[in-house]
Amino acid sequence: MLFERVCEYLISKETINEVIEKADIISVIRDYVSLRKRGTNYIGLCPFHNEKTPSFTVSPDKNIWHCFGCNEGGNVLRFITKVENFSFIEAIQYLANRVGVTIEIDASKSYDKKSPILETVNKSAKFYHSLILKEEAKNAYNYLLNRGFSDEHIKHFQIGYAPRSANSLLMFLKNSGAAIDSLISAGLVIKRENGDYIDRFRDRITFPICNSFGDVIAFGARIIPGADESKQAKYINSPENDIYHKGKILYGLHLTKDHIKKGKTALIVEGYMDFLSCYISGIVNVVATLGTAMTIEQARLIKRYADNAVIGYDSDAAGVNAALRAGEILYNLNVDVNIVEFSKKDPDEVIRSEGIESLTNQIVNAIPFTMFKIDKTVAKYNLQVAENVSKAVDEIVVFLDSINDALKTQPIIKQVSDKLKISEESVYSKLRQFRYFKKTGGKDSSKNVKQPTKDKYVKAQEIIIRIISQDCLKRKEVSQELPPEYFVDENMRKIYSIICNNEGSSTSIIEMLDDELLKNRYVSILINDMKEEVNGFWDNVKVLKNFEYEQKRINIEESIKHAQEDNNLEELDNLLKELNNLRLRRVSSTFKQDEESSRNNND
Missing domain, CATH: 1.10.10 (Arc Repressor Mutant, subunit A)
Structure with a gap:
C-alpha cells in the first residue's frame, strides 16, 4: 500500500499522522475553495469538476473532505496531493512546512518514482546554464544582452543554451549516471527511426520551468535569432510527463508568489519573454500561462494568492479571445478581473518600444472584465x-x-x-x-432523478464502518462478533478488514487504503451522518448477520416460483422442505442474536 511503503522507506507513520492532525483542513482547503459554513460542516464548489451547485463538503470534526458530485474525497494530505498534482512526498513536505513539523527523509532510499526524472531535469538545467557564457553560445548570449538581460538576470532565471550537436546533453547525463529511461520520461531525448537517441533541444536558448518549490520540471526553448523559422518552431517545450503538466503550472510563480500574495494582485501574461521583461523591469507580481489557453487549475493557483487579476495577453484576435476565456474562468472563481488592451502586440514590445512607464499606465487603466466582455461581444x-x-x-x-x-x-x-x-x-x-x-432541450437529466433508497444491508454496513472508525472499543468488540464475510459488498469488506486490523484514526486509515475507489467510498461513509444510526449499533450488526438467511430465502422462494410454473411437484416439495428448515434455523439464530444484542447494548 502507498501509505505503508512510504512509512517503511522514508517517513514514519507517526510523523505523517502528526502532519495530518496538525494541518487545519479548513484553512488549507480555503486557499483553493471558497467555503461557507453549513451546520457543523463547510461547503463549496468542487475544485475537481465543474459545477454550479456546491457539492464539495469539508468536515473539520472528522478532518476529511468529500464531493458528492464527483465522489472524490479524503484527508487534507490527499487534497493537497490532488489539487497541486504533488507526489506523496511533496505533499507531506508542503504540509509539514505549513504546520511547523520537521521531516527528515532518508536520501539514500528512494520511494518516489518522480525523483529520478526530477533529478535528471535539474542536472540538465545546470548543464545548459553552464554553457550560456561559452563561445559556442555567443549568439544566444548577445541576444539576451540586447533584450536587456544582465549576467545577474541570466543567473537568476537559470537561462541556458542547448548546444547544436545532436547528443551533448545525452552524453553528459549518461556520464553522470543517469538512466536512459529517465531521459526519455523527462522528454529530454528523442528516439530516431534507427533506434539512436538525440537531444530534444539543440542550438536553442533554454528557459527552465519550475514547480512551486523552485525545482526545474521542464524547459521552454527558443531558436537563436537569425535561424530559419520556416524550418523549425520558434519555441518548443518539454512534453508533459509525470512531473510536468503544462495546464497546472504558472511560469515564474515560484519567484513571484510572495509578491502576488502581498499585493493581492497578479498580472497574467502569455509567454516567457513577456514574464521576464516585466520582471526585470520591476513588475514582480507577474506570472505566465505559457500559451493562451488558461486552465481551471491555473486559475485556482492564481486565486490561491490573489484577489485581483490583470490579464495582459497579446493584443491580436487570438489573445483577445483567450483573455475572454481566462477572464470568465477567473470571474467565476470570484477573482476581480481586469483586462489590458496594449498599444503594442504584447507587454514585452510595449516595454521595448515605449518604456516601463507606458506599460504601467496601461495596466492601471485596464478594463473591468464584464465591460470588456460586453464591448467585444457588441463590437x-x-x-x-x-x-x-x-x-x-x-x-x-x-x-x-x-x-x-x-x-x-x-x-x-x-x-x-x-x-x-x-x-x-x-x-x-x-x-x-x-x-x-x-x-x-434534451440534456441529460439523470442527475435530477432521485436515486433509489439503499437497502438496509448496505446502510448497516456503512453505519458499522462509520462508528468503528471513531470508537476503538466497539472496533475491538465487533471484530470478534462479526467476521468480514458478513459484509456483502467486496469493497466494504476490504475497508472493514483494514479498520479492524489497525488502531489508527480514520484519517490514517484513509492512507492505508491502496485503491482510489476504496478511499472515496470510505470518505463518503465518514462524512455522511445517517439518521438510521438511532437504531443502535448492535442492531445493525444483527442486520448483517441475518443477511445470509434473507439471501437464501429469496433464492429459494424464486426457485419455488419457477417450480410451480413448470409444475415440477418433486422439486417443489424439496424446496418447501428447504425453506422450512431455513426458517427453523433462523428462529434459533435470532434468539441467540437477541441475547447478544441486549447484552451489548446494555454494556
Whole structure:
C-alpha cells in the first residue's frame, strides 16, 4: 500500500499522522475553495469538476473532505496531493512546512518514482546554464544582452543554451549516471527511426520551468535569432510527463508568489519573454500561462494568492479571445478581473518600444472584465440592424448563464441594458428563455432523478464502518462478533478488514487504503451522518448477520416460483422442505442474536 511503503522507506507513520492532525483542513482547503459554513460542516464548489451547485463538503470534526458530485474525497494530505498534482512526498513536505513539523527523509532510499526524472531535469538545467557564457553560445548570449538581460538576470532565471550537436546533453547525463529511461520520461531525448537517441533541444536558448518549490520540471526553448523559422518552431517545450503538466503550472510563480500574495494582485501574461521583461523591469507580481489557453487549475493557483487579476495577453484576435476565456474562468472563481488592451502586440514590445512607464499606465487603466466582455461581444454586430441587437443579447446571455453567483448577474444586465439601450427586463426575459430551453432541450437529466433508497444491508454496513472508525472499543468488540464475510459488498469488506486490523484514526486509515475507489467510498461513509444510526449499533450488526438467511430465502422462494410454473411437484416439495428448515434455523439464530444484542447494548 502507498501509505505503508512510504512509512517503511522514508517517513514514519507517526510523523505523517502528526502532519495530518496538525494541518487545519479548513484553512488549507480555503486557499483553493471558497467555503461557507453549513451546520457543523463547510461547503463549496468542487475544485475537481465543474459545477454550479456546491457539492464539495469539508468536515473539520472528522478532518476529511468529500464531493458528492464527483465522489472524490479524503484527508487534507490527499487534497493537497490532488489539487497541486504533488507526489506523496511533496505533499507531506508542503504540509509539514505549513504546520511547523520537521521531516527528515532518508536520501539514500528512494520511494518516489518522480525523483529520478526530477533529478535528471535539474542536472540538465545546470548543464545548459553552464554553457550560456561559452563561445559556442555567443549568439544566444548577445541576444539576451540586447533584450536587456544582465549576467545577474541570466543567473537568476537559470537561462541556458542547448548546444547544436545532436547528443551533448545525452552524453553528459549518461556520464553522470543517469538512466536512459529517465531521459526519455523527462522528454529530454528523442528516439530516431534507427533506434539512436538525440537531444530534444539543440542550438536553442533554454528557459527552465519550475514547480512551486523552485525545482526545474521542464524547459521552454527558443531558436537563436537569425535561424530559419520556416524550418523549425520558434519555441518548443518539454512534453508533459509525470512531473510536468503544462495546464497546472504558472511560469515564474515560484519567484513571484510572495509578491502576488502581498499585493493581492497578479498580472497574467502569455509567454516567457513577456514574464521576464516585466520582471526585470520591476513588475514582480507577474506570472505566465505559457500559451493562451488558461486552465481551471491555473486559475485556482492564481486565486490561491490573489484577489485581483490583470490579464495582459497579446493584443491580436487570438489573445483577445483567450483573455475572454481566462477572464470568465477567473470571474467565476470570484477573482476581480481586469483586462489590458496594449498599444503594442504584447507587454514585452510595449516595454521595448515605449518604456516601463507606458506599460504601467496601461495596466492601471485596464478594463473591468464584464465591460470588456460586453464591448467585444457588441463590437461583432452592426447594431443598426434590429435582429443583431437580439443576437448580441443571445451571446451575452450564454455568459450570464455560466455565472454561478446570481448576485453578479444583476449589474451585468444593467451594463448590457445601458450599452444596447434596451430594457433590463428584456435581458432577463432572454436569460429565462435560455435556461428553460437548456433545461428541457434534451440534456441529460439523470442527475435530477432521485436515486433509489439503499437497502438496509448496505446502510448497516456503512453505519458499522462509520462508528468503528471513531470508537476503538466497539472496533475491538465487533471484530470478534462479526467476521468480514458478513459484509456483502467486496469493497466494504476490504475497508472493514483494514479498520479492524489497525488502531489508527480514520484519517490514517484513509492512507492505508491502496485503491482510489476504496478511499472515496470510505470518505463518503465518514462524512455522511445517517439518521438510521438511532437504531443502535448492535442492531445493525444483527442486520448483517441475518443477511445470509434473507439471501437464501429469496433464492429459494424464486426457485419455488419457477417450480410451480413448470409444475415440477418433486422439486417443489424439496424446496418447501428447504425453506422450512431455513426458517427453523433462523428462529434459533435470532434468539441467540437477541441475547447478544441486549447484552451489548446494555454494556
